Amino acid sequence: DAKAEGRNTWHWFEGLSPTINSEYVTMRRELMEAIEQQQFEVHYQPIIAATSGRIRGVEALVRWRHPSRGLIAPGQFIPLAEQTGQIVAIGQWVLQRACADIATWNRQHSQELTVFVNISPLQFRRYGFLQEIQRALEESQLAPELLELEVTENVLMSGTGRAIETLGEIRDMGVRVAIDDFGTGYSSLRYLRELPINKVKVDRSFITDITDNSGNAAIVQGIITMAHHLGLRVVGEGVETPEQAQDLEQRGCDFLQGFLFYRPMPLADLHPAIASGKRHAR
Ligand code: C2E
Ligand code: MG
Ligand code: MG
Numbered sequence: 042d043a044k045a046e047g048r049n050t051w052h053w054f055e056g057l058s059p060t061i062n063s064e065y066v067t068m069r070r071e072l073m074e075a076i077e078q079q080q081f082e083v084h085y086q087p088i089i090a091a092t093s094g095r096i097r098g099v100e101a102l103v104r105w106r107h108p109s110r111g112l113i114a115p116g117q118f119i120p121l122a123e124q125t126g127q128i129v130a131i132g133q134w135v136l137q138r139a140c141a142d143i144a145t146w147n148r149q150h151s152q153e154l155t156v157f158v159n160i161s162p163l164q165f166r167r168y169g170f171l172q173e174i175q176r177a178l179e180e181s182q183l184a185p186e187l188l189e190l191e192v193t194e195n196v197l198m199s200g201t202g203r204a205i206e207t208l209g210e211i212r213d214m215g216v217r218v219a220i221d222d223f224g225t226g227y228s229s230l231r232y233l234r235e236l237p238i239n240k241v242k243v244d245r246s247f248i249t250d251i252t253d254n255s256g257n258a259a260i261v262q263g264i265i266t267m268a269h270h271l272g273l274r275v276v277g278e279g280v281e282t283p284e285q286a287q288d289l290e291q292r293g294c295d296f297l298q299g300f301l302f303y304r305p306m307p308l309a310d311l312h313p314a315i316a317s318g319k320r321h322a323r
């Protein structure tokens with residue numbers, strides 16, 4: 042999608058025509074092997090409640106443990122996987138892994154963290170997606186309310202009728218939906234009102250200079266105010282400084298996510314990180 046292509050530029054075959062680029066062919070083959078051999082890992086980044094500073098959930102973020110290139114960030118292979126359709130298999134694996142990981146983690150630590158899972162446009166539109174969700178929930182025994190799917194605005198805007206139908210069915214399952222990177226796509230205020238969604242995640246690009254760009258500050262305030270009127274909660278993405286956190290909290294932002302609090306980490310680090318009280322003091 043436009044969002045992914047604009048921001049997650051990958052470098053292996055930039056500027057070359059995909060069909061004649063041998064690197065493209067190599068990487069597609071390597072991705073195929075990666076899927077077969079399960080070379081992917083899911084890391085988790087905590088999302089905290091703005092006022093209490095307590096962790097309320099984690100976002101699942103995929104990484105590729107490449108046999109020779111090491112750990113590869115999603116921006117370097119998700120766009121290609123979108124083009125080739127391989128994102129469907131990868132996304133399905135991430136969904137199952139993330140539900141299983143957090144269900145187990147919650148049981149072990151007597152907690153109720155929500156797991157946020159990114160869903161690609163292709164995955165969302167695919168016939169059988171609802172059964173995929175159902176299966177992930179059944180196998181993991183995760184409560185549906187603890188699963189929140191992240192989709193971008195553009196997914197919801199294109200083929201709107203069907204998208205709204207799918208969202209309704211997801212809601213009927215008890216699963217929640219957040220709009221990711223909000224403000225970067227074709228934001229329509231009308232569709233926000235009509236869609237059965239729970240949260241908007243304000244894109245990092247608005248947060249980065251929120252304290253010295255009055256235009257972006259106004260946009261963020263507008264999003265928060267509007268979202269609250271519509272009964273939605275708001276997550277601020279990419280919070281890196283205490284000033285940004287304080288600004289967002291004062292504007293009524295409900296949840297915060299960013300390097301200021303925690304970076305994405307392997308599941309095994311989650312409990313130590315939380316227990317060490319590396320939580321942002323407020
Ligand atoms: P996203 O869903 O918007 O995820 C947030 C991204 O921002 C993550 O990058 C995260 O590490 C990064 N981030 C979080 N806090 C900060 C901060 O304070 N500063 C900065 N500079 N960055 C921060 P990551 O893990 O590299 O993922 C990039 C994108 O790849 C994601 O953006 C998402 O669009 C996509 N992605 C990741 N995992 C999946 C997946 O399982 N499926 C699909 N379809 N897409 C995925
Ligand atoms: Mg996301
Ligand atoms: Mg995001």
Ligand code: MG
Nearest residue numbers: 221222245278
């Ligand atoms: Mg993003």
